[in-house]
Amino acid sequence: MNKTSFFDSLTEQKPDPLLELIAKFAADPRSGKIDLGVGVYRDETGRTPVMRAVKAAERHLWETQESKSYIGPEGDPAFLRALALETFGEHHGGRLLAGIQTPGGTGALRLAAELLALDKRRKIWIGTPTWVNHQAIFAAVGLQVGTYRFFDIGKQAVLDDEMLATLQNATPGDAVLLQTSCHNPTGAGLSPQNWLDIADIIAARGLLPLFDNAYQGLGHGRIEDAAGMMTVIETVGEAMVAVSCSKSFSLYRERTGAVYLFGDQHAQLNKGIGNLASHARASYSMPPAHGAAIVAAILQEPSRRHAWVDELSEMRNRIAEIRRAVAEAFAQFRPELANIASQEGMFSLLPISPENVGQLQAEHGIYMPDSGRINVAGMRVEDVASVAQRIGPYLA
Template identity: 85%
Template sequence: MNKTALFDSLTEQKPDQLLELIAKFAADPRSGKVDLGVGVYRDETGRTPVMKAVKAAEHYLWETQESKSYIGPEGDPAFLRMLALEVFGERHAGKPVAGIQTPGGTGALRLAAELLSLDKRRKIWIGTPTWVNHQAIFASVGLQIGTYRFFDIGTQTALVDEMLTTLRNAAPGDAVLLQASCHNPTGAGLSRQNWQDIAAIIADKGLLPLFDSAYQGLGHGLVEDAAGMMSVIEAVGEAMVAVSCSKSFSLYRERTGAAYLFGDLQASLNKGVGNLASHARTSYSMPPAHGAAIVAAILQDPSRRQTWVDELNEMRIRITDIRRAAAEAFGQFRPELAGIGSQEGMFSLLPISPENARRLRAEHGIYMPDSGRINVAGMRVEDVASVAERIGPYLA
């Protein structure tokens, strides 16, 4: 009998660098090591705690939940309804909206990519640098990818003019990926005028915006972090939004997210959700239920919701305090890095070579990916100055 040679013929894949960093950090015995790599929020003790609102919701579910049956490919209707109200507001930009629950924001992006790829002529435009998984997700479904420079590391500024020029030259029907707030990996924010200019061009050119909303509430506030996204949605005919609950609810391992569609006709949105559900059925079949039930239990109860809002505000304020300290400490080595203080969310991008990032790991126990992206929430405020002292000499 002939033996198959499938596994032997496979191309060996490079391990994900961030996942490698987790293992290397855990194996490092040095007491002064610092993890700036993995994108999870940490408190002043270095922990990623379960939020009090989540604990309260889980206790409520333990008392009241009567079944662990499937919830269907579309997911939990209460979760989808309450999350949409929280993310988009009562008016939903005056447009009908429909959604489907997904395994995290990544699952939502993948389903959106499947929908976009149905038109083989379509290209999706992505600003660089961006989250490391973005391009891989869209390439995996055969979408054409166009890129433009979004951020200059040396000056720590968003290249808005380059972005707008690219969108003006895009073809009608092309998609554009936009991060709603707290840009990963740069932390660069856009002004109200920037968002208005983006909205005008997308509407004029007939482009389809896809928003990645993963950090709402960790930049300037729940409403403020969605304002730019909503101005675009209000101006265009159709839009797609991938929402992650990992950061805002600290539900990382529960894989809780949703994909939402906006349009002018509810019937068309229902058709779109039907297509998303069809792709979900042949991929993961049904979404995990527990995280969605937690979010719904929090948002449906005024007391639990207020506890969550208060905790989220505490997280945001802590990140802001770290940024202020980092702006002063890193700005002593590179004046442009004082801009870290005006950036938003968990991430910033340092001008450092891959070689020096590796040297920092080996010589000082400071862990960051070779790109120089740091999770500012991985530092304690009191440690920022000493971390900057170790990193400063290695900056480009």
């Protein structure tokens, strides 16, 4: 008698495209290969270094930390306070706020999604193209996902009219996902007027904004990158913000993040945090402590915080320098790509077909996702011209 496996009824899942890309790049023996796919910051040597401020904080923790006991489902209060002050400022838009620590920004988005999905009538609106994992996170909790076109890849321009028209017709109670800055995958930024218009529509329609805040400080500055988000919070009152420390502290593998709730009444926020903690307990129980302790140790001690601010500025300035070089080199093939210089953060989206992406891999050892998203921080300035010469003929 043949035994039936418990797993026979499962559906075969395709590998994650980005993880598969990393494996292909690692297996490529060519010395001149270039990885433009994986979403991490790299320095001029091609490394993703541990920040000096992080090293100093870890040294402090090694000398002073006395326990590795659990920190509880809501996380480290010192981390949550320090991160909130750094992210939202001292007055945080004149609103009350409460937060819960999470395993990275993805964990923060998933907890926020769990809270939104408690109302089965609710839909969340997402501009496309977007980070590949966004729709999967919200669909996994049963939320209805509505989309609108956010960016024209060929013109390298934000479609603000389509965005505002969609939000204008959203149903009261719906949620809206907004990326605070350094949009993934397009690099496109919103103008102050765009943010004012978004805030007015969200307030008038009774919508709930959920901000994905993953790159603060890598665009134009820590305060500048949060300005649009704070405009909306000040106008609307209630909001949710998922914060990741992966990029701005280079703590990718430590899985450090938080989700914050904004409102005007303590009782409502406490109820929200209680629901988030309940979902956390049933999922991962308690968040990892080490990364949060590092962030708290950096932000609470002036010399370490000053060192971190300086390093973040170095990273931001290097990305901006590469952007200018990329824009000049690629504009020779597509004039619209000059807009890459005015975009922000680590990513831009090229007008290139999946077939041509495959040819670039095979013929030149240049790796990027089929979408054409490139990590501009994956290049050295001196390599930009040669990379553009190889990619340029394949641009659609």
